[in-house]
Amino acid sequence: MIIKIIGLTGDFSDTMEVDENMTISRFKVKIQNTYCVEARVINIQYGENLLENEDKTFKEYGISSNDTIVIVKKLFTKKHVEGCIYNKNQKNYIQTEWFQCKTCLPFNSSLGCCSxxxxxxxxxxxxERRYGQFYCDCGCYGHNFITCTNQTFDENSTYLLQPLFFCKDCFPSNQEATYGCCYQCSVQCHHGHNVKSIGSFEKLCKCENKLNKNKCLCKNALNEKSIRLENENENEKENEADNN
Incomplete structure (x- = not known):
């Protein structure tokens, strides 16, 4: 069967022929027909039905031809964090303390990071603190998982298909086509907000938070603009009163 795959971080999109009886653990993705990367299927249809049991097959998960699946993959660009247990142990499991990051992956995910x-x-x-057999997924994915996709493009880029989300708390409902944000910003900048998936598009992230911190700067920016305009109006009134 033919399925469409898109990167959760907006890094690629493609179609693939897969055997419906293939287990998730055997699923590999080839990018541009030259570089095969290790991939993990994390969800179907933008956040629903997290795939935790990699011993199940595509058929057992109800994935059929023409379905779209979202995956997270090992990134091309890696960073180095001194002291990360992945540097020494790689994918060898060790008994250790680890943490599940609800900001980066708010789903009930098995991905985690070392201390x-x-x-x-x-x-x-x-x-959330955990303890058990573990290798550091953060190190495995190059310490580079949560980055706004807008920061990866320049004006000469060809936009790639990516899942987009809309924050109902920050923007009016009739502006979905204008203010879609990438997955990374949906879980960091709009953490705890009323966010919904709006599908996949060849667009840039329109979140206004350039620093990509765990707070919404879109709403703050709009509020600051309103406050600034109010202050300017007050200053104009004061100047007019002084002139009179």
Whole structure:
């Protein structure tokens, strides 16, 4: 069967022929027919039905021809974090303390980070402490998982298909076509807001939060603009009164 795959971080889109009886653990993605990367299917249809049991097949998960699946993959550009347990142990499981980051992956995900990455890469995020057999997914994915997709494009880029989300708390409902944001910003900038998936599009993220911190600067920016205009109006009135 033929399925469409898109990167959760907006890094690629493609169609693939897969065997419906293939298990999720055997699923690999080839990018541009030259580079095969390790991939993990995390959800179907933008956030629903998180795939945790990788021993199940596509058929058992109800994935059929022409369905779209979203995956997270190992990134091309890697960063280095001194002290990350992945540097030494790679994918070898060890008994250790680790953290599940609810900010980066608010789903009930098995992905996690070691204590060093919790301090460096996930500082200020919502973390839940865990203990058990673990290797650091943050290190595995290059310490680069949550980055606004808008920061990866320049004016000469060809936009790639990516899941987009809309924050009902920050913008009027009739502006979905204008203010869609990438997954990364939906879970960081709009954490705790009324966010919904609006599908996949070849568009840039329109979140106004350039720093990509765990708070919504879109709404703050709009409020600051209103306050600034009010202050300017007040100053104009005061100047007019002084002149009179």
């Amino acid at each position: 060093e990455c919790a301090k460096v890469c996930h500082k200020g995020h919502e973390l």
